[in-house]
Amino acid sequence: MAVIPLMVDVGEKNIVIIGGGHVAERRVQSLLTGGARLTVISPEIKEGIRSLWEEEQLDWKQKYVETEDLDGAFLIIVATNDSVVNQAVIKVSPPNSLLNVAGEADQGNVHFPAHFKQGKLSVGISTNGASPMLSAKIKNELHTIYDESYGDYVDFLYESRQLIKDSLLDKMAQTLLLKELLSESFLNKHKQRQTIEWLKSLCRKGR
């Protein structure tokens, strides 16, 4: 499997999850955060999924999956513990559909890396199924290195970048300034505030 990491916007996309157990439950949580439209297809569902269904945060079809259920799906997640069902779904999935087969990284064409977010910063770690435990360990290590301060820091970099782009500085000066902001000292919130004020005054002067 020759995989590449992609950041995918699942907002407003139809995602079909086949199965209603633990694995489905875990996926549902992270996909709802991403703003996806979820349909869970399963005769039975875990309590956590049921609650979300009762809150109308997702659809539930209380049935076994049929081919039509996959129509128009942006991403199909196969998460039953019945390998016959799993294989059948893989077989009838539309060409080009994104397909994740839980627990079988080499089937389907998508898998979910271990990942964490700090505000806009997002880091995904995968070992291509070789060692999920190592992915999780590295995730935890990185989560410690890139702690909460990075959420604010990335917001600061974003705001600074907009201000610098809007300024009358030439391209070279803009690039140098953007590079300078990568210095560790700018992780300091006080320095961030000072810098934003300075950049704002720079923009005003330029006008």
Place this chain on the structure above:
Amino acid sequence: MAVIPLMVDVGEKNIVIIGGGHVAERRVQSLLTGGARLTVISPEIKEGIRSLWEEEQLDWKQKYVETEDLDGAFLIIVATNDSVVNQAVIKVSPPNSLLNVAGEADQGNVHFPAHFKQGKLSVGISTNGASPMLSAKIKNELHTIYDESYGDYVDFLYESRQLIKDSLLDKMAQTLLLKELLSESFLNKHKQRQTIEWLKSLCRKGR
């Protein structure tokens, strides 16, 4: 944009790249490594793309893009420097298609995180377009932490995992053993070889 990181297998998938400049050239390289079937659509192409086309590693349609060119594409990459063309492509892209608009992370529904690989280990870093420079910096930092030794280490973990799964150890013992292999001492190649030998003997004894 509510994005989630996905590992996507692009092997044998049709990917259409609109544009033949620097950005297209960079994408082509990484996607070919992933085993994708590439079609570049552009009246002109950079030397690097031309070489790959001459080596029959990709298709080239020497023309401006038309709607039909997008048929059956798994992923569409819009990389012209003409925003009218870019907008037109975005408009006619099939629903559910994966769409990347180079330099405009908030358009399209896919973007490419900064990433590096060490064998099976793959790490992707994104700031959701807030600071591509920070993504690149973090990538370099992590590439230093998770150096070449990790490529071999993940291969070792993979082989060990297969051997442990094939052994007659009970689930609990298997999990404990897998956890133990995450200790840093196993980054040592000599210890890796010893461990593989030991696991093999364990499997033989179990039969």
